[in-house]
Amino acid sequence: MPDLDNRLARSRTALLDEIEQPPLADVRRRARRIRRRRSTAAGATVLALLAVIGIGARPWQHDSTPDITATRPPAIAPVYQGGGIKITGLSPDPVLSLDGAIADVEFTDPQHGVAAAGCDKECPPLASTADGGVHWQEVAQSPSGAGLTDVIAFPGGRWLLRGTDLYWASADATRWHIVTPPTQTSRASIGKGELPQAEQPAGRVIVVSPDRGPLGPLAHQPGLAVRWVAPAPAGDGAWWVGGLDGAAPAVAVSHDSGRTWKKTTLPEPATATDTVAVSTLGSEVYAVARNEAGEVLGIYHSTDGRGFAATYLPASTGGQETPTRFTGDPVPLLDGRLLLVRPLGTPSSWWVSEDAGATFTPVAGLPAVGSIRRTYAGYVAYRLFDDTWAAFSTDGADWQKLQVY
Template structure:
């Protein structure tokens, strides 16, 4: 659960009506800023050295009675940067390094430590795990300790690969080098611990049972969420809650939240949408945003974004669900930004922001087409950015391309 210091700070913020991000998010952002400043100072020093060397060569040539060498373009390690509407993408000075296979998923435990799951096409193909300790600039790659289809799940300080029923093979690590393995059906129902993360059992779509994973320990929560689950939050909310999204028995989009370790669940439904629609949530501090989405109209098409509803009290109450205009689509998760706006990418790669809690959306021009945004333990990930890139952000405002593809 959140540490005592963060709980005390949260209590003071609520008393004074100050809305700040959790202490952990502030610390991660500060560390990322320090790394960028160090990198900038190093780049300036390198450019200065190149310039001095060139001046020295010109002076030597003049003293020898010759002509100075023709000017040449100074070697630069500066990476390109794209910025629009307050969203920044920091590029690489070169094409991303080739890893075996293609990127399937990624997780970051903090601003430095991250993991990439890559693999050959098909669930039965070979897979690899790559680990970084410098924010995605360099990677160490090794074959996955598991075979077959596998999903990457992150908790506080660990990542776990989990396979399919009936034995749900699992392998967990903190560094990508040393692994602990297990293979067994979920154990007896147990209260969700502070380090537990929710995962689907049986299948990855609507109707799967809800399980909890902590390292290699797999169990079911003591009480069911009370809805047909279609989505399981990959992180625990800042107030310690666990969220599940889906629909009620009569087909109404709904979310369910537990604040007592999975013993009891509270359901909020959003009527007025097709029976094929379902709901999922995004959290930042005490703000909770529910997106109502519907399955694609055809195979390979993106999900449709039907509406957004907002809560300012941790999901206890929600305002009306604002319908989206036209045939709006969404690629992955909604990202609540620290400046109060909401960010998504649509199913065609466009970036969009909302300044009115999802009531209307504005397209951001000048950024790479990106097909999906996803929540991770320490921030957010962007997939298929300009086709070949994966990027990481601690806050959704500044994105760093990973040196891997």
């Protein structure tokens, strides 16, 4: 079987290499054209919206819970645009209340998602959507008991919820059952439908199953103290992890489902690194090192996933605007820019870089946001409008405000 697994892995890699993909340069040219069209149309769109919904109906940087009734006349959803980024607001459809602030939203594909409210003991019911976040329904058979700590989205629409000392599994996000993880054993690879996770404080990669929970550590580890694991594979099927090589930030990648790893140690910032997050787009890779407080210490860029260059380190900014207060995961945009967010930022929460993270400029015209986190099928923005709203995007440029609160 190991020989068969290796042959299958090599065959998969060869097949991916043979599939002709659109050149990234062509994709970026189209993305830049879309951004220019949006910038040109933004002013006209705003005036049209104000004429429809009324100038005083919804302040630009604030969004309150809508008072929606069955007799409310039809209206269009507000749209917020700036710098090629678009956020579609609430529609007249009902908004579901979670009975608690949104703590975790995950999407297993662009349509199917689960939202959970923060809780310590008895948790409010979960919410689920099957249309990208426009319509939500309360999950009747939601898990109960100790507080939930993590919602994990798996490929194929499967789900796992991790509590303080319990796990629940679901094949469709509507019916959940408690699962008892097996005795952990060494795993040769990440199996089909399974995900890697970071095990703390051990700093190693373990394999997690959607219907059995954690199975055990990989037999071959990345060679660093793992602090972060990608929630989804890159476009080429590779798995990325980030952490520490001694005291230095480091990343590692596996192209064969965790059987082998290639580690890269990154230039060390002046301040101690706590974790490293990675984002990929095509052949490009970004790594962001942070300290224990979550502040950005360094940004690193690779055009091929092999060699990394430090594009931002505190000593090399030359007085430019520094991204140290930025939070959440980095978001590479199709037009070649890098997006990071600054909570309660002035003049904006949304900042973009056109030089691979060396310098950033704010994007005007967008609502405040607290952080962005990568999920299996895209990105989730939390604390939208400086409140408990959230939004979802598959590419970081087009966002749908989630009709759950």
